[in-house]
Amino acid sequence: MAGRSFTFVVRWALALALFAAVLVAPPGVDAARTSRGGRGAALIRLRPTDGKHDPEGNGYGAPDHHVCGTHLCVHWVSSTDDAPPLSDANGNGVPDQVDRTLVAFEAAWAFEVGKLGFRAPRSDQTSQDHGPDGRLDIYLADVGRVDLDGYVATDDPNASDGSYQYRNYSAYIVVDDDFSVPQLGATGGSGGLRATAAHELFHAIQYAYDAGEDEWLMEGTAAWMEDLFADDVNANRVWLKESPLTQPWIPVDSGQGLHPYGAWIFWRFLSEIVGTGPSDASIVKRVWELAADAPGDANLFSARALETALRERGRDLGGVFATFGLWNLVPSAFYEEGAAYPHTPIARSHRLNVHHPIARWSVLRLDHLTTGSVSFTPSQGAPASAWLRLVLDAPPRRNGSGARVMIIGRSGAIRLEPVQLDDHGDAVLRVPFGRLTVRRVVLVYANANTSFNCWTGAGYSCNGRSHADRLPFRYLAALVR
Numbered sequence: 001m002a003g004r005s006f007t008f009v010v011r012w013a014l015a016l017a018l019f020a021a022v023l024v025a026p027p028g029v030d031a032a033r034t035s036r037g038g039r040g041a042a043l044i045r046l047r048p049t050d051g052k053h054d055p056e057g058n059g060y061g062a063p064d065h066h067v068c069g070t071h072l073c074v075h076w077v078s079s080t081d082d083a084p085p086l087s088d089a090n091g092n093g094v095p096d097q098v099d100r101t102l103v104a105f106e107a108a109w110a111f112e113v114g115k116l117g118f119r120a121p122r123s124d125q126t127s128q129d130h131g132p133d134g135r136l137d138i139y140l141a142d143v144g145r146v147d148l149d150g151y152v153a154t155d156d157p158n159a160s161d162g163s164y165q166y167r168n169y170s171a172y173i174v175v176d177d178d179f180s181v182p183q184l185g186a187t188g189g190s191g192g193l194r195a196t197a198a199h200e201l202f203h204a205i206q207y208a209y210d211a212g213e214d215e216w217l218m219e220g221t222a223a224w225m226e227d228l229f230a231d232d233v234n235a236n237r238v239w240l241k242e243s244p245l246t247q248p249w250i251p252v253d254s255g256q257g258l259h260p261y262g263a264w265i266f267w268r269f270l271s272e273i274v275g276t277g278p279s280d281a282s283i284v285k286r287v288w289e290l291a292a293d294a295p296g297d298a299n300l301f302s303a304r305a306l307e308t309a310l311r312e313r314g315r316d317l318g319g320v321f322a323t324f325g326l327w328n329l330v331p332s333a334f335y336e337e338g339a340a341y342p343h344t345p346i347a348r349s350h351r352l353n354v355h356h357p358i359a360r361w362s363v364l365r366l367d368h369l370t371t372g373s374v375s376f377t378p379s380q381g382a383p384a385s386a387w388l389r390l391v392l393d394a395p396p397r398r399n400g401s402g403a404r405v406m407i408i409g410r411s412g413a414i415r416l417e418p419v420q421l422d423d424h425g426d427a428v429l430r431v432p433f434g435r436l437t438v439r440r441v442v443l444v445y446a447n448a449n450t451s452f453n454c455w456t457g458a459g460y461s462c463n464g465r466s467h468a469d470r471l472p473f474r475y476l477a478a479l480v481r
Contacts, residue, residue: 045153047129047172048082048139049075058141067094069106071113071120072136074098076177082141084177097178098140100190104197105138105173111229112202116281118288121204124170127155131172136204140177144184149196150175152203154211167212168294171204191233198229209292214302214461215255217291220263221284227268228279236264240342244371245328248344251369251466253303255459268335269324274313278336283309301462303369303450318402318421322446325371326404326416329442333414346442347372352388352433352479353381359477366447366473368400368466374443376477378435386479388433388441393474394425400448400468401425407432408439433479445473 051059062077076098077083084097092099113120123134131137143150156169175196181188187195202225206218223236243262244252250259252266267284274283290298290305300308307317329346331338350359364372376388394401405417421427432438449468450461458465 045155047137047155048141048174049131050129060141066132066137067098067102068132068135069102071109072102072105072138073131073133074102074105074138074140075131076140081145082177084140100193101138101140101175101197104193105136105201108194108197108201108229109136112198112205112225116228116285118202118205118281118285119208119292121201122156122168122170122208124156124172126157127170128157129155136201137172139172139174141174142177143174144176144178144180144188147184148176149179149184149187149192150200152200152207154207159211166293166295167210168292169207169211171207171211173200173204175200186238187235191230192235194230195226195233195235198226199223206288209288209294209297210299212293213291214253214463215260215459216253216263216461217287217302217305219260221267221288223261223264224267224271224284227264228281234337234340236261237340240265244324245331245344246342248325248328248371248373249347249367251367251460253369253461255463265328265341266324269327270320272335273320273323273327274310274315283313286312301452301454303452303461307448307450316397316402317450318397318400318446318448319404320402321369321400321448322371322402322404322419322444325373325444325446326406326442328371329373329406329444330408330414344371344373346375349375349377350477351377351379352477353379354383354479355381357479359475361474361476364445364473364475365470366445367469367471368447368449368451368460371444371446372473373445374475376433376441376443378433378438378440378479380435382433382435382479383481384434384436386433386435386481387430389430389478389480390428390443391476392419392421392425392427392429392443393476394421394445395447395449395468395471395473396425397421397423399425399471400446400450401471401473402446402448403427404444404446405429405431406442406444408442410437410439412439430480443475445475447471447473 046054048060060077061080064075066073066075084095086095121136124130125134154169154171158164159169179188179193199222202222226236239261242258243265272278286309287305290300293299327334328344331341366372403419407415451467452464454462454464456464
C-alpha cells in the first residue's frame, strides 16, 4: 500500500532502475506492471534474506529470524536499520511488532481467502530462497525510509522462464519494520499495518490469478480490499483525489499517476450496486476469475472480464457505468460512506425559462470508460407546471453507451428516471421541471466501450489504447408545458 502520492514515484524510480539493470519487464513491485506482450518475462527480485547478493542493496545485513503461523511466516533481524523494535511484552521470545505483523496478516488471510473465497497465494516451494517451507513469507525491513509501507514481488522460477505460458506466480511481501507514525504519517501505526496487510496480501493473491494484469484492476481492487478488511482506517481515501469522483473525464482504467489506486471507488460502487452490500465481494471475485491467467482460466483482460461478469448477472456495462457517474455526483446519497467522499463536478449547465426554452443540440465527447454530466435548471421564469423534454442521441448501444437521469427536488429529495437507449443509442423522455418543485435535472452519459488495440504500452485495459475515445454524445433539451 502506498501512503502518499510520491510513493508511486519512488516505486517507479526503483522499478525503472531495476528494469535497466536486468533488461526485463516488471510484473510488479506493487504498482509496476507489464503487458501481455512480455508474457513470461518478469523481474525477479531478491529477498531481504539474500543479503549482500541483492544488487539493490536492500538485503539484510544481519542473520534473520522467523516465526510462522498457519498460513505464513514473518522474518526479521535483531540489528541494523531493518530491525523492528525489540520489546517483547509477553516474553515469548518474539518482538511485539513481529507478533502484531503475524496477527494482522493471518487475520487478512482468514478474511480474504477464508471468508471471501479468493485464491490462496501460491506455494513458493520451488523458489531457491523459499523460507522455511512453501508458506507465504513476510519480511520486515525499513522500507519506510523510501516512503513505502510495503510491496509485493516474486522470485518464482516460472516468472523468468520464457517457456512458461501463464502468469500465475508465487509471491513474497516486504513491509515496514515498525510502521512509525513520524516516518509514515497517516499510514503508520496499527491501523496502517492492518490496511497494508489487506492491500499487500491481496496483491499476493492476485499473483495466483495473473501477476501482470492491468494496474487499475491490480491496485484498484487491492485498495478496495483495504476498505473491506480495515474499514475504520480509511487510508485509501487519499487516492480519491485522482479518481472518477474528481476526474470523471479520465478513463477509470488509466494507468497514469495515482489513477490505478483511485479506481478503488469503482470496485466499491460495484460491490454496493451489484452485490448485496458494501462487503459483498462476489462480483470482484468473478472479475478476477475471468481475468486469471493460469491453466484452465478464461484469461480475459480487465475491461472484458468486467463486462462479462456483469453480463452473467444480466447487467449492461453501459447502464452500470452511467449509474456510477450518477452516484458520483451525489455520493452522500448513494454510497454507504459517501458523506466522506468528494463529488463529481458537473460538466455543463443550462438554465431554461419561457424566454430561453431550448438548449439546442449540444455534444459531450467522452473517452472510453468515462462519464459526462449535464445539468438543467428551471429559472424564475419557468412555469410551475413545466416539463423538460430530453432528446438523446448517443453512439449505438453495442458500443457501450449508457444514460441515466436524476431529478433533484427543492426539498433535496432525489428521484431517478429510467433511460432506455434503443439499439441506435437514441431516446426521448419527458420529466417534471416545475420551478416550485424541481431544483435541477441532471443527465449522465457513459462511454463504456471495451474495444482496444491491445499490448501497445498505452497503459489502459490490456495495456492498450481504446478504439472509442472522443465519441459524440448529443442531447437536445426543451422546456414544455
